Amino acid sequence: MSGGFAQRAREALGNQQLHIALDRTTAQLVVRRAAGLASLEDADRVRDRARASKMQLLHTLADSLRAFEARLVENGARVHWAETAADANRIIVEIATKAGVRRVAKSKSMASEETHVNGAFERAGIGVVETDLGEYIVQLAGDRPSHIIMPIVHMTREQVGRVMAQRLAVPYSDDTQTLARYARAQLREEFLQADMGLTGANFGVVENGAICLVTNEGNARMVTTLPRVYVVLMGIEKLVPTMADLDRFLKLLARSATGQKLTAYTTLVRGPRRSGDDSGPDQMHVVLLDNGRSKILAGETAEILGCIRCGACLNACPVYRSVGGHAYGDVYPGPVGSIVTPGIRGLAPFAELPSASSLCGACREVCPVRLDIPRMLLALRHEAVEHTRQPAALRMGLKLFARVASRPRLYRAATAVVRRVLRSRARDGWIRRAPGMASGWTRFRDLKAPAAETFETAWRRRAAGRTS
Amino acid sequence: MMDRKLTAILASGAERLVSCDLGCLLHLEGGLRRRGAAIKVQHLAELVDEALE
Known part of the structure; x- marks a missing residue:
């Protein structure tokens, strides 16, 4: 990653293709989200209740995690605790090696982006393929995702067509249906050949240990049932107390992300294959990832752990819409990234991010769980000023002004x-x-x-x- | 960011732009002026004052 946010933002501003791609999608998502929320009866109350249950859960997170672990074990899954990204990758590669896994099929997972598990698999000589269409194209292009739910929002369909023509040896097309068909043909084989499935978790339900995954392509369903080993990598903050809470979160997540009332596929997994089941994995593992989350929980930005990764704040943010996701320099872009990234990676190398905002509050308006993002950005700015030395001219200037x-x-x-x-x-x-x-x-x-x-x-x- | 905002403001056909943030007003009025657009830009207090006169 070259330079700081300012330099990357400047480069992005000069990228005409990026603007075409970003404008096409974000504007559309903003409209869809508004229509989606309008279709939810008593939406504000649903948001308030979802927020309240999440904040309560975070307050007693350790207890909830212990209860969740107990349900998972009852359901027949094995539970692993990973303090760092490196720990998570080591645990997952070990599971794969022990089970003699040669090929892994992944469903979209931000946690796995965060730990860069693909690199760990490749170093261990294990093949890995992304099965979410966007992530699959990112992988083919050797690129990085730039949006939480739309990994290739920065690419035009013409660019996607060129990547596929080059990497899959198919005739060039910029028709999205044709491109999806190309990917489907390839991925069908991958699902059948993989001996390990790896997913994140949109939610983990404390009361029954269920892992909930939502996709529009059904790939999570394939990945969780076809391979003989199934691994979940999830952040410790992804819990919801009950199935009733899950219902509220699902209503909010799809609407906030894409304007849909419900994603096309909602998958609930409660353990490996039981005797008598027709399909399902022989073993199921759940890796619970901390990677800085406990530290966030203890600080000024604890609230950000309530984020359900819908991406609405990205689409609403005038800064994100101008510079795109890559400018933020790490896995999580946009307003949420400006808080999460300094939290998990440390503030010093990302001290510019909290300032990459006009504090207009559009993110707080659209957040399904009403996270006070501007407040947290200000708290981080404060922290950055306290802990890093400001340029001499600025310090003198401010001192003079104060006088x-x-x-x-x-x-x-x-x-x-x-x-x-x-x-x-x-x-x-x-x-x-x-x-x-x-x-x-x-x-x-x-x-x-x-x-x-x-x-x-x-x-x-x-x-x-x-x-x- | 300013360009997008100004384009949207001009497309709305509004005759006046009212805000309660002085920074926004200075920024947007300066941008409108640079574009040669003739929309009246006011602080909310000015609008109220005008209505009370």
Whole structure:
């Protein structure tokens, strides 16, 4: 990953293809989400209740995890605890090696993106294939996903067509149906050949140990039933207390993500194949991943663990819509990524992310569980300033401002000078090219010259006029 | 971001743009002016003041 957010954002802004692709999809998703939520009776109440149950659960997360583990074991699954991404990968590769696995079929999983498990498999000589259409194309292209639910939102269908033509030796097409058919033909074979299935979890239900997965392509269903070994890799925060809670979350997730009332496939897995079952894996493993989540839980941004990864905040965010997901520099992009990434990877290398926001609040508006994302971004900005050394000019400037601004007479005198300077440069009350430090402003817009009289003076005059 | 916003504002056919955020007003009015657009830009307080006069 080259440079910081600012540099990557600048590059992204100059990428015409990216803008075509982003504009096509995000605008459409925003409209669909609004229509989706409108179709839910008492949507605000559903959101409030979903939020309340998640926050309650996070409050007693350790207890919920123990209860969840007990149900999983009763259901016949084996449970593994992974403190770091490296631990998770080691555990999963070990499971695969022990079971003599040669080929792994994956369903889309952000947790597995987070640990980069594909690389770990490949290093161990185990083949791995993504079966979500978007992720499959990412894998073919040697690219990285740029959206939580739409991994290739940054690609145009023409680009996808070229990747497929090149990697699958099929005739070029930019028709989405044809492209989907190409992928389907390939993936059908992969499902049948894989001896291990790996998925994430959209939700884990504490009361019965069920793993819930939602897809629009049915690939999770194939991956959880056909291979003989099945592994779930899930973050420890993905729990919901009961099936009734799950119902609320499912209603919100699909609507917020794509505007659908329900995703095409909702898969619930409660353990490996039992005697008498026609299909299902011989063994099921659940790897519970911490990877910085406990640390997040103990800090100012604990609320972010309530995120259900719908991606609505990405589509709503004017910054994301301008720069796309790759600019955020890690697995989780957009407003949620600006909080999660510093949480799991450390704030220092990602200190710019919390500032990649105008704090307009569009993310908070659309969040199905009403996460106060702007508040958390501000908390991280605060932390970044406390822990990293700011440029000398900025520190001096702010110190000077604090001095002037806290002395009313000095402040009035100083602003009078600035007012006079600016007004002398204005024509018809506007400045086309501002001097010195203010020149950045007038690169893209005009600067309004200050009024002849300050609000304070005008107000005093008016008040005096009224009483006399 | 500003370009997208301004395009949407102009496409709406509105005669006035009202906001309660001074930073937004300065930013958007400056952008509209650079584009040569003639939409009236006001703070909410100015609008109320105008209505009360």
